[in-house]
Every structure is written in structure tokens, then in C-alpha cells.
Amino acid sequence: MxxxxxxxxxxxxxxxxxxxxxxxxxxxxxxxxxxxxxxxxxxxxxxxxxxxxxxxxxxxxxxxxxxxxxxxxxxxxxxxxxxxxxxxxxxxxxxxxxxxxxxxxxxxxxxxxxxxxxxxxxxxxxxxxxxxxxxxxxxxxxxxxxxxxxxxxxxxxxxxxxxxxxxxxxxxxxxxxxxxxxxxxxxxxxxxxxxxxxxxxxxxxxxxxxxxxxxxxxxxxxxxxxxxxxxxxxxxxxxxxxxxxxxxxGLSLFGRALIDGLRGLAGVELQGCNAGRCEVRFNPLQTYLKNRVTQLLADFGSPxxxxxxxxxxxPDVGVTVVVDSRSPFESLTGPAPVGQVLAARYDVTEVGLSWTPADGEVSAHRIFGSEHMSEIWMRHVHASDLRTGASALVVVREVHRSDNTQAYRVVLELPPAPDGHWLCLDDPGRGGRRFAVALPDDSMTAPLYELTMDFEFDDSGIRWISAVEARLALSNRSRLGELARMWSRYELANAADAAHELDTSGLLQMVFDKVKSPLAATVAATLLFRARRYDLLPVSWLANLTTWFMWNTDAAVLWAAHPDYRREVDPDRLPLLELKLPYLAEVLQMAWRLLSDLGPDDDPPWRLQAQVHRAMSVHRPGGLFAVYSGPAQDLGSDLVRPRRQR
Structure with a gap:
């Protein structure tokens, strides 16, 4: 009608x-x-x-x-x-x-x-x-x-x-x-x-x-x-x-999946049901779209x-109401979960590695399965200590790749460094195009990091990197491993589900265990913030995380963005927070938005306008840690390093 x-x-x-x-x-x-x-x-x-x-x-x-x-x-x-x-x-x-x-x-x-x-x-x-x-x-x-x-x-x-x-x-x-x-x-x-x-x-x-x-x-x-x-x-x-x-x-993949979801087709979680009328709500709709579009992409053979x-x-209410006439079996069917579809992209797995460029090209080609990828990791991946500038050894622990070598997930380890590392990856297929990321350290343990890399071919047959994302590896132990799984839940489902699991699984304790793992605490705070679970994220806790760990600009940005924020700290106690960028991708974007919205009476506990605006011109959103992409000459560690160290 x-x-x-x-x-x-x-x-x-x-x-x-x-x-x-x-x-x-x-x-x-x-x-x-x-x-x-x-x-x-x-x-x-x-x-x-x-x-x-x-x-x-x-x-x-x-x-x-x-x-x-x-x-x-x-x-x-x-x-x-x-x-x-x-x-x-x-x-x-x-x-x-x-x-x-x-x-x-x-x-x-x-x-x-x-x-x-x-x-x-x-x-x-x-x-x-x-x-x-x-x-x-x-x-x-x-x-x-x-x-x-x-x-x-x-x-x-x-x-x-x-x-x-x-x-x-x-x-x-x-x-x-x-x-x-x-x-x-x-x-x-x-x-x-x-x-x-x-x-x-x-x-x-x-x-x-x-x-x-x-x-x-x-x-x-x-x-x-x-x-x-x-x-x-x-x-x-x-x-x-x-x-x-x-x-x-047919229609665009997103449009097709969206309209199917709004019609309440199989695979969409329905909530608030009453007399056979149920709501399609925003967060379950997002989860359905991720599952459905990922499946459609796989059907098209897209990497x-x-x-x-x-x-x-x-809003946490219905986008629309549908009449639920499905049988219980039909209600449970639908597209495969996005995690399963994405995992299926990696046909070949190498784990238990300790590979470095010193191991040579033969072992590199066996592990990476591609001469182009081997060349990148042998000659074009470099890491340096963000405090001293000294070169750091990159150790590859796991490699997961598609059989056609167009999709990779590489787990790596870096030596301890108080301010973290600057990791650069140069793409010889794009004439000097660089991807770079600042990777933070943690108090108690050296994190394992994960890089996902996708490749494409241009019209002339040249192979090039189309996307790089960086996050905590799922193989991390203890808190960082749990947070890696929660972040994956956030990326593959929605923020509300990740925050719910964070709360009900007892992982909220990591928010309060700041000394044991400030990195885990900061990631947990970001998840709670994105889900708007301010009831689980007291503004006083963010203020403490900011002042106890002076490198933690991420916590300072979350603190300033919190709806209950009040400036309570003497700016002289925050000298370093005026000098460096956040590590986390979503917090960097949050800083950019806050700085763009500043009024004459606003006074956040950091001043990073020039540095944030420069970073946003080369930032590639996605993943946990902020990845930057551009000409190699534009992407040195000075982009993120505190000014006192330049």
C-alpha cells in the first residue's frame, strides 16, 4: 500500500x-x-x-x-x-x-x-x-x-x-x-x-x-x-x-541488506515483541548488515x-516495527556471522613463528606465499623506539593469509619501549606510498600486535596495498587478549554488544586495574564510551587515568569528551598531554571533533590543534590503533612524537 x-x-x-x-x-x-x-x-x-x-x-x-x-x-x-x-x-x-x-x-x-x-x-x-x-x-x-x-x-x-x-x-x-x-x-x-x-x-x-x-x-x-x-x-x-x-x-549490497533487515527477514534479531509485532533496533540492525554484506561480498568473490x-x-528503540511470522527455526537462520566469513578469507596459517628478516628470503616466501609480500617484510617494514628513535627488531609470530595472497593477518612482537614504537610499512607497488602506526607499550607485558593487509591489482597489473589496519592480537594473554576479543566484537557486531560482554564477563575490573595494564584500561574505556555506558565509566576514573599515566593522551580526550567533564586539574600537571597524539584511531577522531567544536570558553586538558589537524590529513580510520597513509616523506615519527623529543 x-x-x-x-x-x-x-x-x-x-x-x-x-x-x-x-x-x-x-x-x-x-x-x-x-x-x-x-x-x-x-x-x-x-x-x-x-x-x-x-x-x-x-x-x-x-x-x-x-x-x-x-x-x-x-x-x-x-x-x-x-x-x-x-x-x-x-x-x-x-x-x-x-x-x-x-x-x-x-x-x-x-x-x-x-x-x-x-x-x-x-x-x-x-x-x-x-x-x-x-x-x-x-x-x-x-x-x-x-x-x-x-x-x-x-x-x-x-x-x-x-x-x-x-x-x-x-x-x-x-x-x-x-x-x-x-x-x-x-x-x-x-x-x-x-x-x-x-x-x-x-x-x-x-x-x-x-x-x-x-x-x-x-x-x-x-x-x-x-x-x-x-x-x-x-x-x-x-x-x-x-x-x-x-x-x-540488483541493488547496492548495503542497500539490499538494509532493506532486508528493515523488513525483518531471517537473521535479524527482533526485540520488544508484543502480540507478534517486534522492533528492528539500531544495534542488531548494524550486526545484521555486517553479516549480510560480508556474505554478499564473499558471494561476489570480493576480498x-x-x-x-x-x-x-x-537511539535504543526500534527503527521500525515488523510482524514476526517466522518459525523459531527461521528466526535463527540468516547470513553467516561476519567473523566466520572473514576468518574463511585466511586459507593458510603459520603460527609459532619467530621470523625476522635475518632468516632470509626463502623462509619469507614460504611463510608469506608471495614474492611481493616477502619483499615488503624483508626490506620495507621498519620500527623505531618513539622515545629514542633507535631501530627496533620486528619479530613475526603468526601469518594468516588467503590462498590468492590478497588478504593477510600478521601478528608481530616488538621489544619493550616506554613510549611505544613507530612502525612503517612502505609499498613498492605504489611508488613510495607508506602506511605507518604508533603502537603503545603496556606496563606489565609486551603486547602482540596484529596488522591486517589487503592487496589489489590496478589496470596495468601492478599489485598494491589497498588497506592496512592495526589492533591488538587475539593471541595476547590475560587482559590484552580479552580486550582484543572485545574489540573484535565491537568491529564485527556493535558497541552495545561489546560493552555488555565487557560488563557481564567481569572485565570491567580492568578499568579499575589501571596500574596493571593502562593500555587495557584505556581500550575498555573507549568501548564503554562508544556504547555510551557512562554509568560504567565515571569521569573521575578517566581523570585519574589521565594524571597517573602522563603519556595517556587517549584517556585525556575521553575525559574531555565525557558528558560529566569538569576541568579540575592544574594544567601544569599535564605538560606532556599538550605534546603528543592519541594512539587509538577512534580517540584521535574524537580529539579532532572536539577541537573542531571548541568555543571560546572551552578548555580541554590538552592542546593539540596543529598536530591533530596534520594527522587527520593522512589518517586512515579503522582498526584499533590509528594508521596513517601517504608519501613516505610525509610520514615520519615526528607526526606523533612528543615535541620535547623532536
């Missing part, structure tokens, strides 16, 4: 309304955007050879995917007396998509101007719905090209992106602006879905990429304390969001990982 019909209104491009919904009553408001046809990107109608497009070209099923989401919202969406009220549908389809779907009739082209008008009208409609705003909700869906800035700062590209003469790189929708603009919305619950690439484009780093400030952002004091906005991103950091090259092969990223502060 189609509940939304097109209505032509000035200033409301692509508006659809529900004739049965009455203004002043609760409702659901949505903006749905799908862009396949990009005239000013490669092979577009307005593109000219030689135009810089940052490697971006045409898409094939994004408009069809957005149409399918619109049809779900119009026909199937249901939640506790909030029917679809209004929806703005903006589509820029291919000719094939246009011919295949009549649902696009009434939509408007997804140009930047129309996107701005629709998003502003969406916000205004929610804001002007009287007392019913408190019981209403907002939805946003985008399918098309995207570029990553950081975890919660992606830009989504309208159909006329890079239109001349200016070809402005910031003429795009900013997810950061959406999250900040919605923070003051009178509507308390919002769900955002970004079915877009998170490409890492080296040539864009010369620009400050932020997107357009489409929604007004009010001061923190004007924010609605009841607003919770969750966003799901489709792609792993630095990778593409997969979709078929022809419409007959890519599906890391469906969560951003914002998601």
Missing part, C-alpha cells in the same frame, strides 16, 4: 506527502537521495578528458537503491503511531534505471541546490509540527558517491559534483553537519544511512574537505538534550561501497571487508 503521493510545491523539490497524515500529529519525516548519473565525473555527459575527478566515475544502481528505500518507507515502515508524513525524494538515475521504475515519477534531480532545499525543508517540517515533534522521528538515506573525512565526517556527493567553472570540492552534503544540525532538532530520534564510498583520495588532501553547512548548527547550550541520532556508513575506511555494474544484478561503521549516538 503506497501511502505517499507526489505533491508539487515551490521550495520543496521531490516532495511526497501522506494524505492521511494530519499536521500537528506524530509522524516520520524522511529525505531519500540516490545518485547514479554524475555528469561532471569520469564518462559523464559534462566531463571532458583531463578534468580532475579524483578517481570517481559513474554508478549503476544507486538511484534504484534509493527508490527501493523510498518504497519501503512509504509501504512498509511502521512505528508506534508515527506514520510516514512527508518524504523528499531526489534521484539522478541512469537511463536504464529511469526506464525500469515508475516510482521515480514525482522525484527531483539530486543536484546540490535540490539537496539543500530538501534538507532544509525536512528540518523545517519537523521543527514546525507543534507539540507532536516530541513523538515524531526523522530518516535520511543516501546512495551514491562519498568521500571520507573521519568517522562521523563523510561528504556525500550530489549529482552535479565538480560542476564548472569552480569545480568546488566542498559542494556536497556533510554528515558532520547533519549530525550537528540535528542536535538541536525538537524531534528526538533520527536514523541516517549513508550508502556511499569512503574513498581515500590522495589528491584531495591538498584541500580542506568539509562539505556544505546546509543545516544551521546552534551553540551547545541550544542543543536538545533528548536528541539521539544514529548513522550507519556502508563502507570500510578507504574503500568503496560495493554495487553491481548492471541493474539486472574487501565489510565494516559497517556506526556513528552518532543511536
Amino acid at each position: 503506497t501511502r505517499l503521493v507526489a505533491r508539487a510545491e515551490p521550495g520543496n523539490p521531490g516532495l511526497f506527502v501522506n494524505p492521511d497524515w494530519q499536521p500537528g500529529t506524530p509522524g516520520a519525516f524522511a529525505v531519500v537521495i540516490g545518485v547514479s548519473d554524475y555528469p561532471y565525473l569520469r564518462d559523464g555527459s559534462g566531463w571532458h578528458p583531463g578534468d580532475e575527478t579524483f578517481g570517481l566515475g559513474q554508478l549503476y544502481v544507486s538511484a534504484a537503491t534509493a527508490t527501493a528505500f523510498f518504497e519501503w518507507f512509504s509501504d512498509k515502515y511502521d512505528f508506534q503511531g508515527t506514520p510516514p508524513a512527508r518524504c523528499w525524494l531526489l534521484l539522478s538515475p541512469t537511463a536504464e534505471e529511469r526506464a525500469a521504475s515508475a516510482a521515480a515519477v514525482g522525484s527531483a534531480p539530486a543536484t546540490l541546490e535540490n539537496c539543500e532545499l530538501a534538507l532544509q525543508a525536512w528540518y523545517a517540517a519537523m521543527e514546525s509540527n507543534g507539540a507532536a515533534t516530541a513523538d515524531s522521528r526523522g530518516y535520511f538515506f543516501f546512495s551514491g558517491h562519498g568521500l571520507e573525512v573521519s568517522l562521523d565526517a563523510q561528504i556525500l556527493l550530489p549529482s552535479d559534483y565538480l560542476r564548472g567553472p569552480g569545480r568546488a570540492v566542498n559542494n556536497a552534503i556533510s554528515t558532520d553537519n547533519l549530525l550537528k544540525g540535528l542536535a538541536s532538532s525538537p524531534v528526538p530520534q533520527h536514523y541516517l544511512f549513508a550508502d556511499a564510498c569512503r574513498n581515500d583520495v590522495a589528491s584531495l588532501r591538498q584541500y580542506v574537505v568539509q562539505g556544505r553547512p546546509i543545516l544551521n548548527v546552534r551553540a551547545a547550550g541550544a542543543a536538545n538534550p533528548d536528541v539521539l541520532t544514529g548513522i550507519l556508513y556502508a563502507a570500510a575506511s578507504g574503500t568503496i561501497a560495493w554495487q553491481p555494474f548492471k541493474l539486472s544484478d 574487501e571487508k565489510a565494516r559497517i561503521r556506526q556513528g552518532g549516538s543511536p
Whole structure:
């Protein structure tokens, strides 16, 4: 049953309304955007050879995917007396998509101007719905090209992106602006879905990429304390969001999995059931998407990982309600868990190793199974002590790889170092492109670290590294091993599940055992923070972790970001915290966001603006520890090392 019909209104491009919904009553408001046809990107109608497009070209099923989401919202969406009220549908389809779907009739082209008008009208409609705003909700869906800035700062590209003469790189929708603009919305619950690439484009780093400030952002004091906005991103950091090259092969993988999940298909955990009506909630939906998209990628034969990223502060209530007519057996079936699918990528395992480059090329080739990989680990992997700058010996303990040598998981060990190590990996297949990471030490034991590496081939057959992530190895003993498993749970399922296991398993004790393992305590605190379990994370504990371990900028950032933060420490007691970067990837991004949001009266216990902004220009989000990527000459240890040691 189609509940939304097109209505032509000035200033409301692509508006659809529900004739049965009455203004002043609760409702659901949505903006749905799908862009396949990009005239000013490669092979577009307005593109000219030689135009810089940052490697971006045409898409094939994004408009069809957005149409399918619109049809779900119009026909199937249901939640506790909030029917679809209004929806703005903006589509820029291919000719094939246009011919295949009549649902696009009434939509408007997804140009930047129309996107701005629709998003502003969406916000205004929610804001002007009287007392019913408190019981209403907002939805946003985008399918098309995207570029990553950081975890919660992606830009989504309208159909006329890079239109001349200016070809402005910031003429795009900013997810950061959406999250900040919605923070003051009178509507308390919002769900955002970004079915877009998170490409890492080296040539864009010369620009400050932020997107357009489409929604007004009010001061923190004007924010609605009841607003919770969750966003799901489709792609792993630095990778593409997969979709078929022809419409007959279906929708984008993320869009297909999302719509299946919102319909309550097998494999989705349903909660809050009452008389056969159950809620599809945000965190279980994220887990389902990770499982389903990973399985779809495997079916396509792709070596890519599906890391469906969560951003914002998601509501812990249903995204939609479905009628559960499944049998108990059907309720338990569905896509294989993402951990099993990813583990299946590693066909060959070598454990119990103590390999170093001194062992020679023959042993390297036997272990790594590839001359290219052997060359990297023999000649292009280097570690140095972050305090002294002295070279450090890298010992490889385990190697797990795919049979086609396109996916690797390498476990390594480094000697003790109070400030940790700077590990560099140079890719000879990319002419000097470097991946680098600062790896912290711990008080009681030398951690085992894990690097995951993915390889691709370009059109000329040159093999190159497409992704590197760094985390604690699962083979660590005691607290660090347990935390590695919890972090894996966070990456493969969701933050709430990881925090729940952290609490119920008794691992919360590590939060209080700071002296025994400050690294474990800091990782545990990050998991609890991402799950918004502030009840298990007292601000006083973060203040102690900050002041007891002066190297721990990560704890200082978590402390300053805590909702109960109050500046209580003399800045003279924190000399080192003004001089170095966080180790953890998500905390680095948190620092960047906090610094970007600083007002004249804000005073966090660290001052790292220049260093953080420089690091974010080369940062590759993903994994536990912050990985940086760029030309080798730009990635020395001075990027992260305290200034007193430079």
C-alpha cells in the first residue's frame, strides 16, 4: 500500500506527502537521495578528458537503491503511531534505471541546490509540527558517491559534483553537519544511512574537505538534550561501497541488506515483541548488515571487508516495527556471522613463528606465499623506539593469509619501549606510498600486535596495498587478549554488544586495574564510551587515568569528551598531554571533533590543534590503533612524537 503521493510545491523539490497524515500529529519525516548519473565525473555527459575527478566515475544502481528505500518507507515502515508524513525524494538515475521504475515519477534531480532545499525543508517540517515533534522521528538515506573525512565526517556527493567553472570540492552534503544540525532538532530520534564510498583520495588532501553547512548548527547550550541520532556508513575506511555494474544484478549490497533487515527477514534479531509485532533496533540492525554484506561480498568473490561503521549516538528503540511470522527455526537462520566469513578469507596459517628478516628470503616466501609480500617484510617494514628513535627488531609470530595472497593477518612482537614504537610499512607497488602506526607499550607485558593487509591489482597489473589496519592480537594473554576479543566484537557486531560482554564477563575490573595494564584500561574505556555506558565509566576514573599515566593522551580526550567533564586539574600537571597524539584511531577522531567544536570558553586538558589537524590529513580510520597513509616523506615519527623529543 503506497501511502505517499507526489505533491508539487515551490521550495520543496521531490516532495511526497501522506494524505492521511494530519499536521500537528506524530509522524516520520524522511529525505531519500540516490545518485547514479554524475555528469561532471569520469564518462559523464559534462566531463571532458583531463578534468580532475579524483578517481570517481559513474554508478549503476544507486538511484534504484534509493527508490527501493523510498518504497519501503512509504509501504512498509511502521512505528508506534508515527506514520510516514512527508518524504523528499531526489534521484539522478541512469537511463536504464529511469526506464525500469515508475516510482521515480514525482522525484527531483539530486543536484546540490535540490539537496539543500530538501534538507532544509525536512528540518523545517519537523521543527514546525507543534507539540507532536516530541513523538515524531526523522530518516535520511543516501546512495551514491562519498568521500571520507573521519568517522562521523563523510561528504556525500550530489549529482552535479565538480560542476564548472569552480569545480568546488566542498559542494556536497556533510554528515558532520547533519549530525550537528540535528542536535538541536525538537524531534528526538533520527536514523541516517549513508550508502556511499569512503574513498581515500590522495589528491584531495591538498584541500580542506568539509562539505556544505546546509543545516544551521546552534551553540551547545541550544542543543536538545533528548536528541539521539544514529548513522550507519556502508563502507570500510578507504574503500568503496560495493554495487553491481548492471541493474539486472540488483541493488547496492548495503542497500539490499538494509532493506532486508528493515523488513525483518531471517537473521535479524527482533526485540520488544508484543502480540507478534517486534522492533528492528539500531544495534542488531548494524550486526545484521555486517553479516549480510560480508556474505554478499564473499558471494561476489570480493576480498574487501565489510565494516559497517556506526556513528552518532543511536537511539535504543526500534527503527521500525515488523510482524514476526517466522518459525523459531527461521528466526535463527540468516547470513553467516561476519567473523566466520572473514576468518574463511585466511586459507593458510603459520603460527609459532619467530621470523625476522635475518632468516632470509626463502623462509619469507614460504611463510608469506608471495614474492611481493616477502619483499615488503624483508626490506620495507621498519620500527623505531618513539622515545629514542633507535631501530627496533620486528619479530613475526603468526601469518594468516588467503590462498590468492590478497588478504593477510600478521601478528608481530616488538621489544619493550616506554613510549611505544613507530612502525612503517612502505609499498613498492605504489611508488613510495607508506602506511605507518604508533603502537603503545603496556606496563606489565609486551603486547602482540596484529596488522591486517589487503592487496589489489590496478589496470596495468601492478599489485598494491589497498588497506592496512592495526589492533591488538587475539593471541595476547590475560587482559590484552580479552580486550582484543572485545574489540573484535565491537568491529564485527556493535558497541552495545561489546560493552555488555565487557560488563557481564567481569572485565570491567580492568578499568579499575589501571596500574596493571593502562593500555587495557584505556581500550575498555573507549568501548564503554562508544556504547555510551557512562554509568560504567565515571569521569573521575578517566581523570585519574589521565594524571597517573602522563603519556595517556587517549584517556585525556575521553575525559574531555565525557558528558560529566569538569576541568579540575592544574594544567601544569599535564605538560606532556599538550605534546603528543592519541594512539587509538577512534580517540584521535574524537580529539579532532572536539577541537573542531571548541568555543571560546572551552578548555580541554590538552592542546593539540596543529598536530591533530596534520594527522587527520593522512589518517586512515579503522582498526584499533590509528594508521596513517601517504608519501613516505610525509610520514615520519615526528607526526606523533612528543615535541620535547623532536
